[in-house]
Amino acid sequence: MVQALDQVWVGVAEIGLGLVFCFIGHSAARVVLAVWGALVGFFAGSLLYVVLLPRVEGQVFAAVPWWAYAIGMALLLAWLSFAFYAVGVLISMGAVGWALGQFLSATFNMPSWMTFGMGLVVAAGLVMVGWTLNLPKVLLVVLTAVVGAGAILDGVQSLIGQRLDWFSQMGWKTDPTIHAAWTVAFVVLAGAGMFVQFRQQSEDNLRDAYKRA
Numbered sequence: 001m002v003q004a005l006d007q008v009w010v011g012v013a014e015i016g017l018g019l020v021f022c023f024i025g026h027s028a029a030r031v032v033l034a035v036w037g038a039l040v041g042f043f044a045g046s047l048l049y050v051v052l053l054p055r056v057e058g059q060v061f062a063a064v065p066w067w068a069y070a071i072g073m074a075l076l077l078a079w080l081s082f083a084f085y086a087v088g089v090l091i092s093m094g095a096v097g098w099a100l101g102q103f104l105s106a107t108f109n110m111p112s113w114m115t116f117g118m119g120l121v122v123a124a125g126l127v128m129v130g131w132t133l134n135l136p137k138v139l140l141v142v143l144t145a146v147v148g149a150g151a152i153l154d155g156v157q158s159l160i161g162q163r164l165d166w167f168s169q170m171g172w173k174t175d176p177t178i179h180a181a182w183t184v185a186f187v188v189l190a191g192a193g194m195f196v197q198f199r200q201q202s203e204d205n206l207r208d209a210y211k212r213a
Helices: 002-024 029-052 059-063 066-083 085-107 112-133 137-160 169-174 176-199 206-212
Strands: none
Touching: 002 029, 002 137, 002 176, 029 066, 029 085, 066 085, 085 112, 137 176
């Protein structure tokens, strides 16, 4: 019962955040970077708790539930991302780079040690790109629309209890209709998000949009 409720809350949160990213991502850059910082902080706080729990002596650390650390880290990184442009770019681009590195590693079936290294390399590369190039509006709109569309569909799949392995060759062979339908839905959502964002009045790069917001 608890696990089912957790799955529902996760699905609802993914859909809500996905809608924000997909349809108002660039025009609300400061808010989006803060939300992204909160997500990264939540997972980082959870991971930190798991890593430190067996290594920290005493009952004070263990007495505090894991979600308290996760929420505390989420609030901290959300505030830093909202208040400081450089921190927001560091966290958001680093998270995107890490996820992209993990995806590339899984796609090419790399060993675990290369998977970790690939995530670090791609994350560092995107952070440098974000700092030095002052990302243009077109790239940001496409990025936020694609990420948002993926989050919306993942949230819907979580709610109905049918998580789809998008890149499973076996899945495409055994049930191509379902995979094709979800892929079409992703393309339509991402396209709609780009269309809506391009029609909004907003600045031409991330730094200016961040300052305005």
